[in-house]
Amino acid sequence: MKKVRLDTFHTGNFDKGAGFIKQTLWYFVNALIVRASWNPFMGIKIALLKAFGAKIGKGLIIKNNVCIKFPWKLTIGDHVWLGENCWIDNLDSVTIGNHVCISQGALLLTGNHDYTLTSFDYRNAPIVIEDGAWIGARAVVCPGVTVRSHAILTVGSIATKDMEAYGIYQGNPAQLIRKRVIT
Template sequence: MNRINLQAFTAGDFDKGAGKLKITAWYFVNALLVRASWNPFMGIKVALLRTFGAKIGKGLIIKNNVIIKFPWKLTIGDNVWLGENSWIDNLDYVTIGSNVCISQGALLLTGNHDYSVPSMPYRNAPIVIEEGVWVGAEVVVCPGVTMHINSIATVGSVITKNTEVDGIYQGNPAVLVRKRRIGITV
């Protein structure tokens, strides 16, 4: 019988995208100024994210306790909202289009492990969140997913596959439940 052997785990060819000094500096800046609940000043948070390599458009709303693992692997369009306690765990690249809402407690998860190999090596993939998407509260978006234009992930859903344009998804794993109709009262 094959057994899991985490002692054999190595990061392999995983690239954090920055040197140890930058990663260490980000750790402290993030903890003390960006993620900190005492700092309500979004301009300071945005400036620090840009200083560490994030590409950010205008109008970012970044609430308290937002976790961003590696800002140098993050691109954000215009007029984006990042809700309280959302987490961009970007071991790989995350691209967020304009007019996107990432609600409180949402998790954009670019990393995973290959559980079919005893040492469980990384199995990472980028995430793309296109224009007009709404990622609901406590949603998990999994590695390699593209959420297409104007799609929605409802509260607590787990998005494991690409979404359709204007699709509304619900559940674990999330499935298409209906189409989004903008400008039409439901």
């Protein structure tokens, strides 16, 4: 087996979408104001996200300790809920439709590493969450997944493939368990 030196790994093979200064400034603004548990003022958080390039509709509820990697790669529709400790790790674009709930501790993960390469390059893909969907607490949406209209990913489940409209998904990997009926 060929021995690989750790200094041969690199992770800079994707477009971060902003320069070093903007990224650094966002890091501190996010840590000190947007993500901070001391700041309950959603208006300030939303204004800062928009100032850094996020496209946000009306009626966003953003709770404490929400982590957003790159706001300039984020689009959020109207009347969206981002619960405590959810993490939008958007190395690629994340699009969230209208009337969507991202529950506490949920993770939207747009990238990972290609373990088949010694360079450990990133493998990124966008996430789309369509109108009326609900991502349950501590659930994970993986790179390249589209959560179709009004689908539900239940608590602790992991979506590795697209979810059909009005489907309720559970498990790891998440499987369709039944259809959602809205009355």
